[in-house]
Amino acid sequence: MDIHTGIKNHECVICGKVFTRTHGLKNHMDIHTGIKNHECDICGKVFTRKHVLTYHMDMHVGIKNHECDVCGKAFTRKYSLKYHMDMHTGVKRYKCDKCGKKSTSPTQHEHHMNMHAGIKIHECDICGKKLRYKQTLAFHMNTHFGIKAHKCKICGKEFNREIILKHHMNMHADVKNHECFICGKSFTSNEHLNRHIHTHTGVKIHECDICGKKFSYKQTFTLHMNVHLGIKNHKCDICGKGFCQGSQLKRHMNTHTGIKNQKCDICGKAFTSRRYLAAHVETHALVKNHKCDICWKAFTQKTHLERHMVACWRQQLKM
Known part of the structure; x- marks a missing residue:
């Protein structure tokens, strides 16, 4: 009844x-x-x-x-x-x-209710990670097998999910629909906005077990761990040198191509990376922030201090 x-x-x-x-x-x-x-x-x-x-x-x-x-x-x-x-x-x-969210089908509704209950029934056979949706598991498996079926027609970059490609295309079109409610800065994706929010809150939930350094983003934390573990997945096609981060490889490639995009506003001298430019700018200001722990001599650039430290240690050993 x-x-x-x-x-x-x-x-x-x-x-x-x-x-x-x-x-x-x-x-x-x-x-x-x-x-x-x-x-x-x-x-x-x-x-x-x-x-x-x-x-x-x-x-x-x-x-x-x-x-x-x-x-x-x-x-x-x-x-x-x-x-x-x-x-x-x-x-x-x-x-x-x-x-109060509405769904068009019982399957969508069920998936939504599982989200509230924290239920994740789809488990990865390779790493054991659990996910809520079967489709999300399929996308996750692609990361293990290196499958990237969605390619950007502008720059050729490949992605394993269509939604990530869509956010990437917004970057090319300079479409920024995701605005920070604190400072008003806009971003191409919700993921980038969430990362930005952490800069306001100062929350750093990812801590390194080796050195204790904390990070706001899981991705940055993973890259940091690669440095400790010596994992260098980004290799140069020209000389074979490996790097922990893709940004490091990108800067390294400039040494082969001779591209110098970082230009000094004072003298016009150009450099292959921001790090080299920053060191150069210090020479103009004569700022000597790099001090020797042995003799307290100061230098404008870290590389100059490192060379000095070697000589200084040798001098100490002779005494």
């Missing part, structure tokens, strides 16, 4: 979704537990529900009896067509009880 009255007394203890029948709740719990007892005889794929396996078998035989009147796309299941039609009409039938 609960089906007729619409009363749903059977609630999932994990995500809060409610059902009119105990059987419906039981089938739903299989999604959370990951139990899949129904296996396809053709491809070996397993499913949590028998009727889902039946629909899957239709895919193998190519039966698509449900066609969209708007765009002509055909589906194996009637309810798949129904969800597809919602895309054309803009109808979102499934509303989240926690935040």
Whole structure:
């Protein structure tokens, strides 16, 4: 009778979704537990529900009896067509009880509810990382295999996800839709904005176990760890020299090409990197910030101090 009255007394203890029948709740719990007892005889794929396996078998035989009147796309299941039609009409039938967000299909709604519950059922076989969505797992696997199917038509840079390519294209077009609510600075992607926010808050949650240095961004922390571990994945195609960071390789390539983009505003002298330019500018100001710990002699450039330190140590050993 609960089906007729619409009363749903059977609630999932994990995500809060409610059902009119105990059987419906039981089938739903299989999604959370990951139990899949129904296996396809053709491809070996397993499913949590028998009727889902039946629909899957239709895919193998190519039966698509449900066609969209708007765009002509055909589906194996009637309810798949129904969800597809919602895309054309803009109808979102499934509303989240926690935040009010609406979804066009129960699958999208379920994924959204898993986000609230912190459930990540898709695990990577290589590194063990768990992800919420099957599609996200597929993108993650591409990083292990080095698959980058999305290529920028302007600069040729390749990406493993279309959304990342889209953010990259915004950089070329100089489109900056993501604005910082603190200082008003805009960025091409939400990821870059979130990194920027850390500069205001000063939050550094990634700490190096070796030297104790802290970082705001996981990416910067990973690059720092590569220095300790001696990992040099960025190699020069010309001389074979390896670098821990891509930016280091980029600066190194300028030594081969002779490109000097960093120009001194005082004398016009050009350099291959910002570091060399900064050291040069100090010579104009005669700022001597680099002091010897042995004799306290000061130098304008760190490289000059390093050469001096070698000579100074040798002198001390002779005494």
